[in-house]
Each structure stands twice: as C-alpha cells, then as structure tokens.
Amino acid sequence: MAVVDVLERLGYEVDFPERQTCCGQPAFNTGFRDEARAVADHFLRVFDQADYVIVPSGSCCSMVAHHFAELYEADPAALEKARRIEHRVYEFSRFLTEVARVDDVGARFPHKVTYHDSCHALRELGVKHGPRRLLSNVRGLTLAEMDKAEECCGFGGTFSVKFDGVSGGMAATKIDSIHRTGADYVVSIDSSCLMQLQGALLRRGSPVKAIHLAEVLAAR
Amino acid sequence: MNPLPARKLNEALSNPKLQLAIYDSTGRLMDKRRAAIEPVPDFQDLRAQANAVKAHTIDNLDFYLEQLEANVVSNGGKVIWCRDGDEAVRFVRELCREKGVRRIVKSKSMTTEEIELNHEVEKDGIEVVETDLGEYILQLAHEKPYHIVAPALHKTRYDVADIFTERLGVEREEVIEKQTMIARRVLREKFVTADLGITGANFLVADSGAVVVVENEGNARLSSSAPRIQVAVAGIEKLIPRAQDLATFLKVLGRSATGQPLTVYTSFLSGPRRPGEIDGPEEFYLVLLDNGRTKVLEDKTKRQSLYCIRCGACLNHCPVYRKIGGHNYPWVYSGPIGAILSPQFHGVTEDPWLPYASSLCGACGEVCPVKIEIPKILLALRAEVTRAKAREGTGKWERLAFRAFAFVMTRPKLYELATFAAALLFPGGAGEWLKSAPLGIRSGPLGGWVSQRDLPPPAPKAFRQLWRERQARKDRSGNR
C-alpha cells in the first residue's frame, strides 16, 4: 500500500487490476517454461492497457522486462505483445527516478538504515543509485552502507528450498554485514529479498527490521 | 542420476576453517580484480571485444582449426587430433614408449585434469611431476584441485608441512617461504632431468601456429623449454584468430583472474627450436582435444560456454562457490562455469541438481571477461532438466506442483481463495505452523527452509482487502 500512497501523492492515478496473480517467475526459474508461459499469458492480458506497470519487486520486473521475450521466442504475435510491455514495466524506484523524475518525495523516516542491492534489480535493471538518492532525501534518515551490499541474500526462489544450507549461509553473511552498520532497518526494493532477510534476522534474534523502500518513502 | 549430495555440501559449510579459507581467499581475489580494473576506463570495451572475437572464432571454428594446424606444421610441429581423453592419453603413452620417456614435468592444465592424463600415464611406470606449486602439493597429497586458478586454496601451511614431511622426507617446515624453497629445490632437479614437458594452453593462435601459456612461477617456461620434447594439450575452443588479439585477451585475463595487468610470464611458443636457437625442445606436439566440445557447439544459445578463458573470476564472485568450495562440484571445472559445462558435457541427467545450485544472482555474468551469459544458460539447462525428468517419469511431485501453480495463477478467483486459505491456516505465520507440524513435513524440503529462518507473521490484512476498502472510501467521498 505504501507504493500506492507514494504514487498517488505524486499525482498518479493508480489502479490495481484485481485479476492479477503472478509473473510466472517461480515456474520459469525452476525450468517449467510451459507453465511459466501460461501465467505470463495471463499477466499480459491483465496489464495490456496500462500506461505503466509498477512492480515493487526487482525480480518480477526483470522477469517481465527480460525473460518474457525468451518465453515467446517461437510465437511472433505473443512476442510482439511481450516487447510492447517491456518498455512500460518499471521497478518502483526506477519509475520514481526516471519517469516521475523525482529524488525527493517529501518523506520523513528518522532512523538509521542500510540498503541491500537486490541482484535482479542491480544486474538486470541497472538499479543502484536511484534508491540511494531517494533515501538520501528522506528527512531524518541516516544511510549507512554495508560492506558487501551487492552480495546475494541467498533467496533465489526454490534455491532457498533445495539448497537451504547454502541459502541460509548466504543470508547469515548478509546479516553480519547489516549488523556491522548499526542500522535499525535494512531497505530493499524486492519483497523476496526482504522475506529472506527478515526471516534470517528473526532467527538470529536481531531487532533489525527489513522494510521495502516504498514504506520508507511513504512515511511521514 | 546422482542425488543431491547433501552430506558433502554440509561438510564444507560446517567446517569453519575451510569455510573461512574459501571465503577469504576468493574475497581477496575479488578485491584484486576490482583494483586492477579501476585504472582501465575502457575495460567494458575490452570485454565486448573479447566476446565478439570469441563469438566469431567459435562460429567459424573449423576454419581456424585448419589455419592453426597449417601454421603449427610449417613451424616444424605436429598436430594430434583427439576425439576424447582416451585418444589423447593413448597418444602420450605411445609417444613416451617410442621416445623412451621416463620422467615428465607438467605445468598446470585443467584440460589434462579433465582427461586424467597423469593417472593413466603413470600406469606405464613413468613419473609425472606437477610443477605448479599448488598442483605439486595436491599431487603429493593425492587430491584434486579446489579452484581453477588457486588449486591449493584449501590447504594451510600446517597441511603443507604435514605433506612435505610425510612425502618428501624432509625436516618439518612451517614457514611458507621456506616451504616454497623446498619445492623449488626438488622440482628444479625434475625439470632438468625430464624427457618430456607437458603444458596446457591459455590460447591457441591460428595465424601463428602458436600456443600461449600464462603463469607466475616459471614452471610452464621450464616445462616447455628444458626437456627435449614438448607436448601442449588444449581443447579446440582455445583458439583465437590472430596474435594481435592478445592485445585484448591478455588484458582481460590477468586482471580478471588475479588482478594482474600481466602475469609474470607469458610464453608464446610456436614449435620446436629453430636452427641456430640454443635451447628449447627438439620436438613439438599440439594435442587438440574434442572430448565433448563439439556437442556443446551444437546449441546456439549455450555455445558461448566455449568462450571461457579459464580466469576463475566467476568462481571468486559466486556466493554459492564461496560457501561450498570446489570439491562439491562433480567435475574438475567448478563454480558457475563448471555448473554450465558439466551438464553440457555429461548430460543434464548426470547431476540434475547442478543447474539449480544457484540463486541466479548474476554476479558471474557481470564479471566474465568474455561476457558469457551464465545465468541465461543455467535457466536453459533447468528447462532441459525438467523435460528430461518428464521423459524419465521422475520428479512427478514437482511437476504436479507447478502445474497446480499455473492452474491457480491463471484463475484470479482461485488465486484469491488460495491466499485466503493460506492466511487462515497459518495465522501465526507459516514458520509457527511448520514448527509444530508432524515430523514428516519438518524433515522434508520445507523443513530445511524453515530451519534456516523464522517466517514473519503475514500482514493482518491482505493487500487486496486493503485495496478494496481504500476504493470503497474513495467512492464514498466521491459521492458525497
């Protein structure tokens, strides 16, 4: 809901098509391309008319923007549809910095935070400085960079289930980095990362909370 | 099919000494790379060029193979084409028999590890000595390399002291510099008495008929120059068209591997010694190895796996490799490159879990000097695994689960019902439920997931519900 708040404050008309379900990434990443395609078909139908599709998750956004084309390689008509939506689908922070062209949304969040670079957003969408700029303009907020900010949190979808030991180990390394900053919050633009980090933080008994960038930007 | 090697994986994770060694060493190599790239403003251009040249070469490989052969021959060398490891091994064994070879010195070559050359040749009573320090230590310890560039990453000085005392009979020495000098002394004697030297090749240069070998120690130079016969073993994919392409490749190789603009020695070797030259080998053989590379060549998307110049950067940056180390991979090539090569060489059903042992973070592709799209290939391999499993009739539950996933996700009403039901079933968060669940479920895959983390309780109200309430408020205020 924070995403909606921020966007509406900036004057955008926000719609949440209730028929939406998923981008299909879990199936695609596990190697079930037919199933992924079926879900992608549904996504394309639901969002066909939107000017912009805002996605509060780097991995989902990158699925639509980069991998739909792979799914539809063999189907020119569907590929056309997928290509059209590629340009209209935006990860939340990129929409703010590149379309809305704002660095400051008038937020207030008087806490020490650290930022986690989600892999898909960083490497497939080029999202790195935008969120940091947005955070730097939040009143009262102190941004403390963690070392290894760009290291993977270890979620990786079914990876966290199939290779839980390694996944947990990767999360543990991130938690150590987070703790070293002394921050009270770790911020990210990807809900999967947040779930992974929060889970590991709770397991460690850490008071640090994992929150989405939108929640910080919506705070007053 | 090999099942998930859960036991071995956990071993590396719960051995803190080893864990630290892997993590720290790779971290240092990452830093070195970054420092070496910073002063090179057009590094990304170099990567693009390296990728373009490799793509062109691989796409026209037969042409360049023939050009290479012609030039090696005109330089006085011989080219031995080998379909597989067995043929290559047979050639070396026959050559040794013919020339009366008793001792071989070898410099580091992953390709020779791939075909297990040492093991086979030793059967004829020939002494094969690994001369790269790390490889030498491992040879004494009877172990396989841990990392493409730093083979003895996992050994401490105390391990080395044990190995040297036991296998060389020397007095125990724990100072690293002194240990190195012991190896130097022992290996020097081997170099000057060896009959044959075997090297690998970082690059095969088509227009020159040359083999390029990069190193820091000097053992490749010695292995290729001291004995009277030189054999270079290389996969057919090591080709580059022109010597001038080295201006690109050498720049990206050293920096990506160890953070060095150039390694200490770069040897450009084209055949036996020429008339008038004082030293160098009298005979030169280039063994060109297929061993499955032509199979990889067949797939247009995955063919780029052959661009690899064996720098090891992907290993150093991979959070999974950094946690589990090289011995947890099924083949001599480990890390991300190993994860895409092994299934292509051996078939996806050999180790079906391997393409899944990645969180798809993309760090590998980001640092690869020849821009191999490793995550993309991992995803393609995963699709092949599921197809293979469907054909074999295994993995039914997972297939069913994702059919159900697609079924629900294409029917919004059903999706809402499912999320609603989930919220009802796990009011305290899925973690709570699973903790009190029957043992069967806790020890399954979900159990593992939960053992690593506590799930936060889901939000008191689902987003959809909040959205509807919000819309309703808007309508009401609009109508007033």
Next chain:
Amino acid sequence: MSREYILHKVRTALGRNAGQAAPAPPPVRIRIPDAAVEERIGQFCSALEKLNGKPYRASSMEDARAYAETLLAGRRAIASNAPFLAACGITSLPGVASGLTDRLALREACIQYELGITCADYALADTGTLVLFSSPEEARMISLLPPAHLAVVPRERLLTGLDELLSLLPVPSLRSSSMVFITGPSRTADIEQILVRGVHGPGEIHVVLV
C-alpha cells in the same frame, strides 16, 4: 581419422561446409598511446618497482657496466651472446661467462651461477615488461634458471605497451620459436595466498635502461 571426424562434427554443429571461408573477423583492437621516451621510461620504472623489480636508468653504456659490476658483487654470472652486452663491456667483467652455444654447457652454467644477464628485444612501459625472443644470441634458460636476472636494454627498444609491440610484430612466430614476456620476479601465492618470490624463475629482476 580423428581429424576428419572432429572437423566434420564441428562443421555439422555450425552449419558450415568443408573449405568454406570465414567472414571477416572483428577488427583487432590496437590502441597505441602517444608517449615520449622520458614518459615511457618513467612508466616502466614505476611499473617494475611496484612488482619489486629493480629498474635503473644508465646514463651511458659505461654506467650500465658499472651498475652490473656493483650488482655482481663477487658472484658468478652467465651472460647471453647479445652483441649489446659485449658492446657495454659487461661480458668482459670478472666472473661473467658468455659466448656459450652448447645447450648442455649453457644449462649447467645457468644452474650453477647466481646471476643471468641478458639483453631484451623490447620492453613494454605500461606494465614494466621485458620481451625476449629465443635466438642464437639469447638462450631461453639464462633469464629462467639462475636465481637473479639482469637485463640491459637500449632505451629505443622501450615501447608504450603490448599494443605497440603487436602492431610492430603482428606475427611473432615468424621470428622465433619462443617469445616470452617477463613482468617482474617469479612469484606464487599458492599457500594461504601469501606471496613468495623466486619459485622456479628468478626472484630478483634488474633492468638497466641505457
């Protein structure tokens, strides 16, 4: 025959025919910076120093000889047959053997003596690299077996870098069976990533630019 078998498999995989020409490759990427001799010398020296090599700028051939004499300090050295070394008077220094053309005798000297002295065909400024071709004048072993290596190089041979070298010599194999780039002392970090110099190759590198 395996050759035909492999080539056939390659062609089938690529959809190419025997005897089919290849399209033009991407043009080579050669960028040669503009740098005057002084700048090159400065670059070379600082690059070599970073690697723990010892550069020295000799003001003349006599100066080079004097440096070599000091470096020798009573040790025995084996020098190559490069004319430039003789011209500098280095080969006539006490303790320096040279003029060997027999492979085994030369190798024996390289094993026994503490210093190897060579010239260099080229040097590369940006990386502090020596470029040596194997020839009747320069044997491979001299810069490899002794624990220390001294290279005496006329400064005209100092190029800006690899790009310039490869544009001067696009096909190095035409010249010799062996071209080697030497960039600093031999080293390894194979044990615990701790740096040790002088494994196999010389642990001490001196370069005199004349």
